[in-house]
Amino acid sequence: MIGVHEHLARILSTVRVAAPTRRALDGAQGCVLAEDLRSRVSLPGFDNSAMDGYAVLASDVERAGNPYPTRLPVEGDIAAGDTTRRRLRPGTTFRIMTGAPVPEGADAVVPVEQTDAGVERVTIHEGVPHGRHIRPQGEDVGEGQIVLRAGTRLGPRQLALAAAVGHGDALVIPLPRVVVVSTGDELIDPGQVPGFGQVVDSNGPMLAAAARDLGVVASRVGGVADDPETVSRVLRQQLARADAIVTTGGVSMGAYDAVKAVLSELGTVQFDRVAMQPGKPQGFGTLGEDSVPVFTLPGNPVSSLVSFEVFVAPALRRMAGRPAFESAPVVARAEQGWTSPSSKTQFARVVVTSSDSEPLRVRLAGGQGSHVLGSLADAHGLAIVAPEVTEVKPGDEVLVLGLDGTTPGDHAVAATAGEASGMPWFGATAVAAAGSPS
Numbered sequence: 001m002i003g004v005h006e007h008l009a010r011i012l013s014t015v016r017v018a019a020p021t022r023r024a025l026d027g028a029q030g031c032v033l034a035e036d037l038r039s040r041v042s043l044p045g046f047d048n049s050a051m052d053g054y055a056v057l058a059s060d061v062e063r064a065g066n067p068y069p070t071r072l073p074v075e076g077d078i079a080a081g082d083t084t085r086r087r088l089r090p091g092t093t094f095r096i097m098t099g100a101p102v103p104e105g106a107d108a109v110v111p112v113e114q115t116d117a118g119v120e121r122v123t124i125h126e127g128v129p130h131g132r133h134i135r136p137q138g139e140d141v142g143e144g145q146i147v148l149r150a151g152t153r154l155g156p157r158q159l160a161l162a163a164a165v166g167h168g169d170a171l172v173i174p175l176p177r178v179v180v181v182s183t184g185d186e187l188i189d190p191g192q193v194p195g196f197g198q199v200v201d202s203n204g205p206m207l208a209a210a211a212r213d214l215g216v217v218a219s220r221v222g223g224v225a226d227d228p229e230t231v232s233r234v235l236r237q238q239l240a241r242a243d244a245i246v247t248t249g250g251v252s253m254g255a256y257d258a259v260k261a262v263l264s265e266l267g268t269v270q271f272d273r274v275a276m277q278p279g280k281p282q283g284f285g286t287l288g289e290d291s292v293p294v295f296t297l298p299g300n301p302v303s304s305l306v307s308f309e310v311f312v313a314p315a316l317r318r319m320a321g322r323p324a325f326e327s328a329p330v331v332a333r334a335e336q337g338w339t340s341p342s343s344k345t346q347f348a349r350v351v352v353t354s355s356d357s358e359p360l361r362v363r364l365a366g367g368q369g370s371h372v373l374g375s376l377a378d379a380h381g382l383a384i385v386a387p388e389v390t391e392v393k394p395g396d397e398v399l400v401l402g403l404d405g406t407t408p409g410d411h412a413v414a415a416t417a418g419e420a421s422g423m424p425w426f427g428a429t430a431v432a433a434a435g436s437p438s
């Protein structure tokens, strides 16, 4: 038997970051940048108004107030999108909208609320100092400045910035395309009612969803018969469209374990018994001319999910140009005791709870058998119990790896502190403390 770290090390030293390719921003979400992006413009691109109001020379309105307001003639309107260059003559004003270019000669904007909102002439009740409510050109980003570094993952905010500074595309690491292949004569498609001896393919939808949750592209082939010729044909077909293949089932000691039979002859896949529970029978290697990584996961549903989280997810992140582990396990305290197999790393499915003042706490999410799907759906994380530990006692500290890309405790904080007390972070105090927009 080999250790979890040995199997993972072999995987991570084999998989490669995909070759960069240029993608339109709309198709680059979730990709990692393979180049530094420089701003092609300055942001804002021109001095513009932060308020709906009147562009003025501040000195013209400095005396405006009760009981003596200032009256100015309005030379016209400037709306956002107005591309005419205008000049403000001292002693006059333009009505201006938020985002519209400030006319040359104006050095402040009086918000409409401080006026009588006049169209031809405006009465200003309260003046503004020089520069007020003008967003100066280049205040945010300077032209030529590097705004996003190679290695940055493009999420909504990064895509917004890339677009705003003049880019329509970017050189990125493409998202790996994963194909999940479920093998087993007993499998039928989701939505069908199983007859005696039949089992619905739940691993396929689960692992494809887990891969998408991770931010890669996933598809699946369900119910592949436990017959070497069929498995071999399906794998060869999928090689053409896959950057990684994940199979489930057919890798233990059974007489009909076709995946093992086929891949023992093809490619570099090596089958090992990994000292972990669940997830003992594992295989990994590459296949085809392009050395596509192939992960053969055990068929038991919990075993396949744990194997995905521990071995496949880090590899896919690495292929996508991301760190293999983006969030470290957190420490939590066991609420109850449980046993763990000797000389194996145990990945126990746990429910995580938290309260404001105490450390995170965990309890087992129901039965721990490798086939137990009901409680798998309730779990928030996997408690990692070291091989030398055979018993976790109440109060012991354990490390917990989040499931579905979450950090353990996040959901618990939301559920306990949030819903129970009316989402205090959206409360009146929090909003007032955040200040007013400009």
Ligand SMILES: Nc1nc2c(c(=O)[nH]1)N[C@H]1C(S)=C(S)[C@@H](COP(=O)(O)OP(=O)(O)OC[C@H]3O[C@@H](n4cnc5c(N)ncnc54)[C@H](O)[C@@H]3O)O[C@H]1N2
Residues within 6 Å of the ligand: 182, 183, 184, 186, 187, 199, 200, 201, 202, 203, 204, 248, 249, 250, 251, 252, 253, 254, 257, 278, 279, 280, 281, 297, 298, 299, 300, 301, 303, 370, 371
């Ligand atoms: N003699 C031994 N038998 C077994 C050993 C062993 O060491 N010696 N290891 C056990 C362990 S541990 C595991 S894990 C399983 C792994 O088995 P396979 O990978 O060969 O998987 P199958 O036999 O095909 O299926 C196991 C189990 O999972 C169900 N299954 C399979 N695919 C799916 C799917 N897509 N969706 C839902 N459920 C699925 C299948 O019906 C079986 O019940 O081997 C032990 N045996």
Ligand code: MOO
Residues within 6 Å of the ligand: 276, 277, 278, 279, 280, 281, 298, 300, 302, 303, 370
């Ligand atoms: O590894 Mo099996 O996954 O122990 O049930």
